Amino acid sequence: MADVAADVIVVGAGVTGCAVAAALADGRRRILVLEARKGHKPRFAGEYIHPPGTQVLDNLGFLPALRARGGIDVDGFAVVKQQPLPPTLLPYREIPGGRPTGFAMEHRELVEGMRAEIVRRPGVELRLGHRVEEILRDGSGRACGVRTEHGPLRAPLVLGCDGRHSKVRPLLGLPEQARLVSFTVAVHLPEAAALLPHRGFGHIFLGAWGPILMYPVSARDVRGCFDVSADLSGGPAGAARHIRDDYAGYLPPPLRAALLAALERERPQIAANESIRTDRSVAPGAAIVGDAGGCSHPLTATGMTIGFLDAERLGRLLAPLPNLTDARAVDEALRRYEVERYRFVRAREILADALYEVFRAADPGTRAIRQGIFRYWQAGEGARARSMALLSGAESRLGVFLREYMSVVGRSAGSALLGVEDGLPRRLTVPERGAALLGLGRKVWEKSRLVLRDVRQEALR
Ligand SMILES: Cc1cc2nc3c(=O)[nH]c(=O)nc-3n(C[C@H](O)[C@H](O)[C@H](O)COP(=O)(O)OP(=O)(O)OC[C@H]3O[C@@H](n4cnc5c(N)ncnc54)[C@H](O)[C@@H]3O)c2cc1C
Known part of the structure; x- marks a missing residue:
């Protein structure tokens, strides 16, 4: 040539x-x-x-x-189930043999x-x-x-x-299969790094329609990412209104104040969250x-x-x-x-879908899993380290994902039987417990099928 x-x-x-x-x-x-x-x-x-x-x-x-x-080192995630409960910390340093920090x-x-x-x-x-x-x-x-x-x-x-x-x-x-899942509304919060409950950690705040992710992007500044429905309307001004009215209340007061001030100053950016499989x-x-x-x-x-x-x-x-x-x-x-x-990549895809479902908790099955995942993380460093190894990509075997999923579902079934649910001041009624257990069964069946499909496909490749 x-x-x-x-x-x-x-x-x-x-x-x-x-x-x-x-x-x-x-x-x-x-x-x-x-x-x-x-x-x-x-x-x-x-x-x-x-x-x-x-x-x-x-x-x-x-x-x-x-x-x-x-750019700065970051230490892992802090997940806040509900204000004013303290965050559950998931530090990278608990993953045996891994690098103890990420970067942002x-x-x-x-x-x-x-x-x-x-x-x-x-x-x-x-x-x-x-x-x-x-x-x-x-x-x-x-x-x-x-x-x-x-x-x-x-x-x-x-x-x-x-x-x-x-x-x-x-x-x-x-070829590809593409699906629009939701949108991210992103806001820059100057001088807010010290307001994060755990400095250096990415924070996930639950409770709104979709999860809120906040992490440091420098030694001083923070990025807030708000997961909103795919039918978001009104452009950046509409998104700012939506975040102010429907998400800000799920943040600790100092971060909330920083967010509201940031929304006064500049319009947020909007990005589509897609799932594209090849x-x-x-x-x-x-x-x-x-x-x-x-x-x-x-x-x-x-x-x-x-x-x-x-x-x-x-x-x-x-x-x-x-x-x-x-x-x-x-x-x-x-x-x-x-x-x-x-x-x-296959474990990343299945995990991303599963975790998003659990953090949104839009149905009785995923609400029960959300309950179970916090009990699982409270069980000890080993459980947290295994979850973080999967999340960070240090572990990518589909069999390990399924084993972890089952461990979480086991604890979720316990919570469902006891009738405990996030944010509910009362116990679940008997029909609600039945719906939670049925939802858990559906999720196990769905995830097992997906894992088997991918394991078979990758073995034949
Ligand atoms: C809302 C949101 C939040 C995210 N948060 C995270 C996160 O926190 N952590 C993380 O790891 N990932 C995150 N991601 C994913 C991350 O942004 C992507 O994985 C990453 O940007 C992919 O990089 P890339 O270089 O493959 O593609 P891109 O970043 O899309 O870059 C592609 C480049 O190719 C150029 N290009 C396109 N077409 C052509 C062409 N025909 N000829 C020449 N050049 C072309 C484009 O201009 C662009 O510069 C997020 C994604 C979204 C949407």
Whole structure:
């Protein structure tokens, strides 16, 4: 190929594209990163990174520069069932053998910081304002480059890191199932880090229609994320009203005051929470990476950890190849990438759905599970550590998820039989206890079926 532009074309310079470029930049390869946007549109997206994702950022050498831009270590989660009850603490340091901290910073700063870093890596070139419109194919149908409005660019490997609404995914013929779950209304709370009941922890406040997540994005500032129904109307002004009227009351008074002041000053940002599932991530000469390969409701904050681990995996699997023109060797590495990524991702998807259901607690079964999960966490450090290992991605075996789910359901059944429920000053009536137990049975059946489906599918891959 006389007009080869690079060894690898990375489509998209979001967090995943930057991590991929860094993971592949070994001095031998020329890596061309194409980013559609010229600048960075202020758009709310992920900011909280679990320890396994943070470890990749560290391994790839990003952390010092990101810390210099204001990013900070975070210690885990504090879940507040109901005001004024004290939070249940779920610290990362309880996970045996794991990194004790995650990392958080404003999304825009994170992307800018990672872009500034990759252009210093050997062999990496970043072109802004280059939107990929087409995948080029050779005579055998193999991907061999891309076309942007500036013309064709050839490379033996194309990696689509172009986000959840990926253009590369359909161009490669990789199907998806997408569903809108809800919206996030995001508010920036300056100088509110000291108001969090447990400084350095991400806080989940329950009780409103959907969970409220609040975490530090720097040593001083906090981000508030409010999960609201998919039929939210009225744009940012309507969202601000909704948060003021229907969510602020579930926060401790100092945070509530900071939120109300922030809503007076600026309009919140709104982002769709989608669930996008894919079953295939590779095609000859190409792969999709990070959100392009699917995403879940952001409550579990695992999107970036998935993207970073994908990047590290690709770096490791492609490292032994002397060059990327050996099509058979490249495709074998990509096949391995696909197997390993879905082993990790499937548990994330099921957990995100299950946890979101439990934190919303919209029916008798999930309300009973919510009751059970707090009893489970109170049972001791081991139970909390197992939950946090699953949540953070330190553990990704589906069998372990199912075992944990059953342990929680066992405690939930106990609460349902006793007739105890969050926020209710009275005991459940006999028909209400029956509805809770029936709901629990339905949930166990539903989750077992999903786990079996995924275990079978991944075993056959
Ligand atoms: C409300 C919300 C909250 C979240 N919170 C968290 C959290 O706390 N923790 C967490 O880990 N994750 C979180 N996530 C998920 C996280 O934002 C994503 O996992 C992450 O941004 C994915 O990064 P990415 O680089 O794969 O995709 P993106 O961030 O979408 O980046 C894709 C890039 O590709 C570019 N691009 C798109 N099309 C083209 C094209 N045709 N040609 C060239 N370039 C193109 C885009 O401009 C963009 O720069 C959240 C998501 C949402 C919606």
